[in-house]
Each structure stands twice: as structure tokens, then as C-alpha cells.
Amino acid sequence: MLSINNLTKLYKGSEKGIKNLTLDLVKGDICAFIGMNGAGKTTSIKSIVGIHGFDQGDIELDGVSIKKNPQEFKQMVGYSPDTPVLYGNMTGYSYLELIGSIYQIDNATINEQLNTLLKKLNFGSAIHELISTYSHGMKQRLVLISILMHNPKLIILDEPFVGLDPNATYFLQEEMKKRAAEGSIVLYSTHVLEVAEKLCNKVVMIHNGEVVVNDTMINLLSESSLSEKFRSITAHE
Amino acid sequence: MSKLIQLQKYSLANDFQFYRLGSSTNQDDRKHAVLTLAGYCAAVVMAIGYIVYIAFDLYIREESMLFFPILSSILFWALGFWTILSGLKKLIFSSDTELIFSLPMPLWQAKLFNVIKLLILYLLIAAIAVFAGILLHMFILPDFWFVLLSSLLLVVILPLLVIATTFIISLAVKVLLNFLRIHSNVIEALLTFFLFLSPLLYNTYNSASLNYKDIFSNSSPLYLFGIISNSTSEVGFFNLVCLLGITLALVLITGYVFTKRYAFLVASYSTSSKRKTRDSSTLSSNSLFKNLFSKELKLYLSSITYVSNTVLTPALLLIGSLAYLFNISPLLYDYTLELSIITLSSKYIFILFTTVCILLTTTTSSSLSFEGQSIWILLTSPLSLMDLAKAKIALNVLLFVPGLACAILVYTQNFSSSLLDSLLFISFTITSLLLVSIVGFFVNLKFPNYNWSSEMEVIKQGKSTIITAILSTCLLSITGILIILDFSFTFHLLLLVNVSIITFLIYKLRESSLIMD
Numbered sequence: 001m002l003s004i005n006n007l008t009k010l011y012k013g014s015e016k017g018i019k020n021l022t023l024d025l026v027k028g029d030i031c032a033f034i035g036m037n038g039a040g041k042t043t044s045i046k047s048i049v050g051i052h053g054f055d056q057g058d059i060e061l062d063g064v065s066i067k068k069n070p071q072e073f074k075q076m077v078g079y080s081p082d083t084p085v086l087y088g089n090m091t092g093y094s095y096l097e098l099i100g101s102i103y104q105i106d107n108a109t110i111n112e113q114l115n116t117l118l119k120k121l122n123f124g125s126a127i128h129e130l131i132s133t134y135s136h137g138m139k140q141r142l143v144l145i146s147i148l149m150h151n152p153k154l155i156i157l158d159e160p161f162v163g164l165d166p167n168a169t170y171f172l173q174e175e176m177k178k179r180a181a182e183g184s185i186v187l188y189s190t191h192v193l194e195v196a197e198k199l200c201n202k203v204v205m206i207h208n209g210e211v212v213v214n215d216t217m218i219n220l221l222s223e224s225s226l227s228e229k230f231r232s233i234t235a236h237e
Numbered sequence: 238m239s240k241l242i243q244l245q246k247y248s249l250a251n252d253f254q255f256y257r258l259g260s261s262t263n264q265d266d267r268k269h270a271v272l273t274l275a276g277y278c279a280a281v282v283m284a285i286g287y288i289v290y291i292a293f294d295l296y297i298r299e300e301s302m303l304f305f306p307i308l309s310s311i312l313f314w315a316l317g318f319w320t321i322l323s324g325l326k327k328l329i330f331s332s333d334t335e336l337i338f339s340l341p342m343p344l345w346q347a348k349l350f351n352v353i354k355l356l357i358l359y360l361l362i363a364a365i366a367v368f369a370g371i372l373l374h375m376f377i378l379p380d381f382w383f384v385l386l387s388s389l390l391l392v393v394i395l396p397l398l399v400i401a402t403t404f405i406i407s408l409a410v411k412v413l414l415n416f417l418r419i420h421s422n423v424i425e426a427l428l429t430f431f432l433f434l435s436p437l438l439y440n441t442y443n444s445a446s447l448n449y450k451d452i453f454s455n456s457s458p459l460y461l462f463g464i465i466s467n468s469t470s471e472v473g474f475f476n477l478v479c480l481l482g483i484t485l486a487l488v489l490i491t492g493y494v495f496t497k498r499y500a501f502l503v504a505s506y507s508t509s510s511k512r513k514t515r516d517s518s519t520l521s522s523n524s525l526f527k528n529l530f531s532k533e534l535k536l537y538l539s540s541i542t543y544v545s546n547t548v549l550t551p552a553l554l555l556i557g558s559l560a561y562l563f564n565i566s567p568l569l570y571d572y573t574l575e576l577s578i579i580t581l582s583s584k585y586i587f588i589l590f591t592t593v594c595i596l597l598t599t600t601t602s603s604s605l606s607f608e609g610q611s612i613w614i615l616l617t618s619p620l621s622l623m624d625l626a627k628a629k630i631a632l633n634v635l636l637f638v639p640g641l642a643c644a645i646l647v648y649t650q651n652f653s654s655s656l657l658d659s660l661l662f663i664s665f666t667i668t669s670l671l672l673v674s675i676v677g678f679f680v681n682l683k684f685p686n687y688n689w690s691s692e693m694e695v696i697k698q699g700k701s702t703i704i705t706a707i708l709s710t711c712l713l714s715i716t717g718i719l720i721i722l723d724f725s726f727t728f729h730l731l732l733l734v735n736v737s738i739i740t741f742l743i744y745k746l747r748e749s750s751l752i753m754d
Binding site: 012046049050051052053070071072073074075077079081083085086087088089090094097098099101102103104 | 264524525527528529531532535536538539609610611613614616617618619620621750752753
């Protein structure tokens with residue numbers, strides 16, 4: 001279970017950031033994280049995955065606190081950023097080797113996962129080429145392989161469909177459903193609301209650093225579409 | 238042309254952080270901009286102070302005629318050295334290159350945009366230095382108007398000459414190494430430095446004394462780097478015409494390559510994608526240290542700027558120690574340095590040389606910042622800070638291993654008085670290397686900068702690099718004083734200090750974590 005309690009993170013000398021975010025997600029949840037540009041989505045995500053420190057609150061995954069035990073917490077998380085800046089001078093293969101050793105998974109397990117993922121994401125021999133030669137979509141696919149190969153309990157994706165081709169998009173949607181069915185929690189930020197409506201069972205909307213909607217998708221859709229709800233919240237902007 | 242000037246104005250103002258100073262509402266941003274500008278101002282004041290010192294020194298020795306040759310020489314070598322350290326890649330493309338090429342301006346202006354920016358900067362530096370010199374010599378020099386006119390010419394010639402010379406040498410080395418299929422940034426950096434500095438090294442080697450006046454005046458561009466004799470001490474019309482001719486020729490070559498062979502330049506300085514293709518897709522290695530270290534090594538070797546700025550002292554230690562080891566000059570073992578009340582024997586000169594080389598630079602002071610925007614990988618990984626520190630420190634240690642091994646061999650064979658003395662030297666040098674590496678890493682952890690657009694911002698101008706340099710200078714001064722005073726317990730004390738600080742920092746590192754504010 002992912003439990004976020006009163007998470008507050010404000011940037012120095014500014015009022016921007018995230019205020020009192022509280023969120024509980026259980027195994028099997030796919031949660032859409034929605035908000036305008038600059039609403040605080042990426043700040044929240046970066047706090048959850050341990051990139052940023054935060055001012056108040058705590059985040060726990062299966063009882064493990066990121067504050068008290070960041071290493072154990074991160075071991076259970078897979079994160080894909082909105083812009084995947086990778087080590088350009090490494091090959092995709094050596095990058096996966098590095099990630100594999102950091103997560104300390106035995107080679108047999110990784111190789112089994114790796115071969116399946118490489119085939120599904122249509123990587124081919126490009127895996128042995130330098131990352132600097134990859135397109136945005138290829139980097140995105142490489143990050144997806146790296147985060148999925150260690151079977152994380154919590155998958156966090158920051159605008160994951162940007163730059164992916166239709167095949168990779170389909171793969172990712174199916175993989176999100178499959179991983180959630182197997183017991184993982186998936187939290188992802190997106191602006192593509194139509195896809196979120198079909199894919200997610202929970203939704204969190206954030207506006208000016210504060211949570212304005214935290215509900216199940218079924219409840220929300222019974223009132224209005226996601227798009228209508230989003231427009232009504234942000235209408236005065 | 239007005240578009241180019243306008244764009245250059247914005248670009249320079251951005252580089253010097255004027256916008257942060259003027260319009261940012263964030264206090265941290267403004268503080269950073271103020272500190273950066275204060276740093277630049279301090280550098281200008283120090284440079285002018287040095288010019289005043291040279292003028293005064295030459296005046297009391299009645300050698301004022303050598304002032305402009307020496308000043309032009311120092312400017313040429315210092316700016317040239319800086320240009321090579323900054324990396325030629327920076328002249329060809331930068332983070333705003335795509336934007337500049339998309340703007341409605343002539344193509345040649347877009348291609349030469351970064352060169353022109355550097356030229357403006359160097360013109361400014363040369364003008365400040367030369368006119369400060371003129372003011373100091375207004376009432377001393379005969380033919381003042383000739384000096385003034387030739388100085389004006391010098392302000393224009395020097396920056397052009399520096400940029401064209403360094404560009405041609407760097408490109409020639411690159412092309413040669415590509416032809417020989419050698420793809421090593423370390424070899425490229427060392428060879429470029431060696432070729433560029435060869436007139437200065439040659440004149441130093443041939444100098445009767447190690448006096449800066451002899452060395453710099455002989456290597457002055459005004460005497461065509463020693464080709465024209467400086468015996469008359471006067472800079473005549475002929476010298477200036479020759480220099481102007483050479484500069485024009487080099488500028489034409491540089492301009493031609495930039496405007497007509499720009500695609501070749503971009504291809505030469507882009508990352509190579511040639512790699513051996515492996516057949517299997519099975520991961521073979523599961524060693525964390527090995528993979529992290531391999532990543533560090535690849536990251537380090539990927540940047541000629543990073544390599545150039547950190548490989549000089551390890552290389553100097555190796556070359557110096559080899560010179561001692563093969564006894565290339567009897568002077569090495571007989572030379573003594575007379576200070577006011579103390580005479581330094583060759584043994585202590587060697588210890589100081591080794592210590593200076595080890596403590597002067599470290600790769601670790603910018604190794605975290607150098608991760609740049611890919612830092613998210615380490616931040617989100619279940620890694621302990623010590624795992625990361627070990628890999629980054631190992632890289633700095635690796636660079637010094639060949640030089641240090643030779644230095645230890647030299648000391649134990651030629652300078653050591655006992656087994657204990659040898660062991661103390663070995664322990665002292667190794668702990669000093671570990672100490673400076675850990676200090677660099679620790680400082681970078683406290684003052685990281687992951688949002689940079691040019692490698693120089695973190696490698697040379699980063700807060701952590703500057704703080705580490707100040708700390709290592711303090712460490713070096715204390716070590717130097719203790720070695721010069723030659724107490725019987727000097728090595729014991731230094732060793733104790735090194736081990737204590739290392740232990741303390743390891744303890745602090747174990748408590749710390751890698752996180753962004």
C-alpha cells in the first residue's frame with residue numbers, strides 16, 4: 001500500500017510546490033495524476049521517488065518510510081521521468097547492466113525479463129548502440145525496460161505516453177494493466193484524459209499545489225467526464 | 238549584422254547572469270548572480286594587480302621596454318590555455334545552437350556565433366589589460382604614440398591569434414588521432430596541451446635562468462614566439478607586421494573551416510556511435526562497484542573538458558617522477574632551493590612536488606554535478622551514498638596510480654633514509670590522495686549544480702570546484718610549511734591529520750544522503 005500523508009514541499013523563496021498532499025493507493029490501483037502545467041504534479045512525483053526532499057509529511061510503501069529508510073523504499077519503486085536524460089555515452093545494454101546491478105537482482109531473473117521486454121518493445125540491435133543516438137521515444141522505451149525488469153511494487157510514470165509510437169503506447173497501457181493485476185500500484189501523470197478514463201480506477205487532480213479531486217474514476221465519471229471536470233476546476237485561470 | 242549584435246548582447250548578458258540579477262524575484266537566484274559577478278570582478282582586480290606588479294618590477298630594473306612583450310605573452314598563453322581547457326566543442330555547438338540556426342540570420346553568423354562571442358570576451362580582457370599597461374607607462378616610454386597605436390593593434394590581434402591558434406592545433410590533433418583511429422580524450426587533451434605549449438616549454442628549457450621575464454618575453458607573440466630575437470628589447474614595426482600577417486592567415490583558415498566545413502566540424506566533435514555489437518542480450522555482470530565505476534569512467538572520458546581540466550596534474554606527476562627515475566638531468570638530485578632562512582634539499586623539493594600534484598586537482602569536486610540532468614537515475618536508485626562515493630573516488634585514485642607508483646619508487650630508491658621513512662612517505666601520499674578525493678566529493682555533495690548548460694560551469698566555475706580548490710590550497714600550505722620546517726614528526730603529524738579527516742568525512746558521508754533541495 002502507498003500512503004502519502006500531508007506531503008508538503010515548497011521551493012525556496014517561492015510559494016510554488018505542493019501543499020498537504022494526502023493519498024492512499026492499494027495493490028492493483030492505477031491512478032491518474034492530473035493537473036495544469038506547473039500545478040505541482042512533477043514536484044509531487046519527484047518527492048515520492050526520492051529526488052526531492054520535502055518539508056512536511058511522510059510517504060510509506062508497504063510500511064517502509066522514504067524518510068527513515070530511503071534505500072529499502074527505492075528498491076520497491078520504478079520511476080520514469082517526463083524527459084528521460086540518460087548517460088549518452090553508455091549503450092542501452094550497459095545502462096541496463098548498471099541498473100540491474102544497482103537493484104541487485106540475479107542475472108537469470110533479469111535476463112528472462114529483459115528478453116521479453118526487448119522483444120515486446122521492438123528494440124532489436126539498437127540496445128547495443130550509444131544512448132546518445134536514441135530518439136526521445138527510444139530513451140523512453142529504454143527507461144521502461146529498466147524500471148520493469150526489477151518488478152517494482154510501485155510504478156511511477158511522469159507523462160509516459162509523450163514521444164511513444166502507437167505500438168509502444170499500446171504495450172505500455174497493456175503492461176500497466178498487467179502489472180496492476182499482478183499486484184503493483186501504478187501512478188502516472190498525464191494530460192491525455194480520454195486514455196486516463198479508460199485505464200485508471202482512481203484519479204487525483206491537483207491545482208496550485210493542492211489536491212482538488214481524489215476519487216475513484218467510477219464516482220467521478222458518474223458526475224461528468226474527466227475533461228469537463230478539469231475545465232471547471234481550472235476555468236478561472 | 239544588427240541581429241547578430243543584438244543576439245550576442247542577450248547571450249553574453251545571460252552568460253554573465255545579468256538577467257538573474259535584474260529581474261529574478263528569487264533571492265537565491267539573485268545571490269548566486271551577485272556571487273558570480275563578484276567572482277568575475279575579483280578576477281579582473283587580481284589581474285590588474287598582477288599587471289601593476291610586472292610594470293613596477295620592470296621599472297625598478299629599468300626594463301620597461303619589455304612590458305608589452307611580456308604582457309602580450311602572458312595574455313596569449315593564459316587565454317590560449319583557458320580556451321583549450323574550455324574545449325573546442327564549445328565553439329562549434331552549444332545548448333542554444335539549434336535556436337540560433339533557426340533564426341532568420343545569415344548562415345555564417347550562426348556558424349561563427351560562439352566564436353564571435355568568445356572573441357568579444359577576449360577583446361574585452363585584452364583591452365582592459367593593455368590599457369591598464371598604457372596608463373602605467375604614459376610618462377615612461379619613449380615613442381608613446383607608437384606604443385599606443387601598436388597596443389591598439391595588439392588588442393585586436395591577440396584575441397584573434399589565441400582563438401585561431403588553439404582552434405587549428407586542437408582540430409589538427411583531432412584529425413590526426415581520428416586518422417590513426419585513436420579515440421581517447423586523455424591522449425587528445427595531453428597532445429593538444431603539449432603542442433600548444435611547446436614554444437613556451439622550449440623557451441623555458443633554453444632559458445638561462447627560470448626568470449619569468451626571460452621566459453615570457455622570449456615566448457611573446459611580439460617576438461613571434463622566439464623566432465625573432467628580443468635582444469634589442471624594442472618592438473618594431475616589422476614585428477607587428479609579421480604578427481598581423483600570421484594572424485590574418487590563421488584567421489582565414491579558421492574562418493574557412495568554420496563556414497565551409499562546418500558539417501565536418503560538427504561530425505568530428507559529435508559523439509561517435511561506433512561500437513562493437515554483441516550477439517547476446519543477456520546481462521553478464523552483477524557487480525555493483527564494477528558497473529558504477531565503469532559508468533564513472535565512461536562519463537569522465539566522454540568529456541574532453543573534464544579530462545583536460547583534471548588530467549594535467551596526474552600527467553605532471555608521472556612525467557616528473559619518470560624524469561627522476563631515469564635521472565634525465567643531474568640537476569634533479571643536486572638542485573637546492575634557497576629560501577630566506579631555509580635551504581630546501583632535493584628530497585623535500587620532490588616531496589613538495591608530489592604533494593602539489595596530488596592535492597591540486599581532483600575529479601570528485603565536480604563528479605556529482607557532472608551527472609547533470611541524468612542525476613535522477615542515481616537519486617531514484619536504491620544506492621547508498623558510500624557505494625556512489627567509492628566509484629567516484631576510485632576514478633580520481635586511478636588517474637594518479639601510475640604517477641604515484643613512480644613517485645614512490647623514486648622516493649624509496651633515492652631519497653628514503655630508512656624503511657620507516659619509506660612507509661611514512663607511501664602512507665602520507667596515499668592518504669593525501671584519498672583525502673582530497675573525499676573532500677572533493679563531500680563538498681560537491683553539499684554544493685551540487687545539476688542544471689548546467691556548459692560543462693565549464695561545473696568543472697571550472699562550479700561552487701564546489703572553487704571551494705575544494707580553496708580547501709586543497711589551505712591543506713597544501715599547511716603541508717608545505719610543515720615539510721619546509723622539517724620537524725622529525727612532520728610525516729607522522731600529516732598522516733595523523735589525513736587519517737583523522739578521512740575518518741570524520743567517511744562518518745559524515747555514511748550519515749548523509751543524496752537528495753535535491
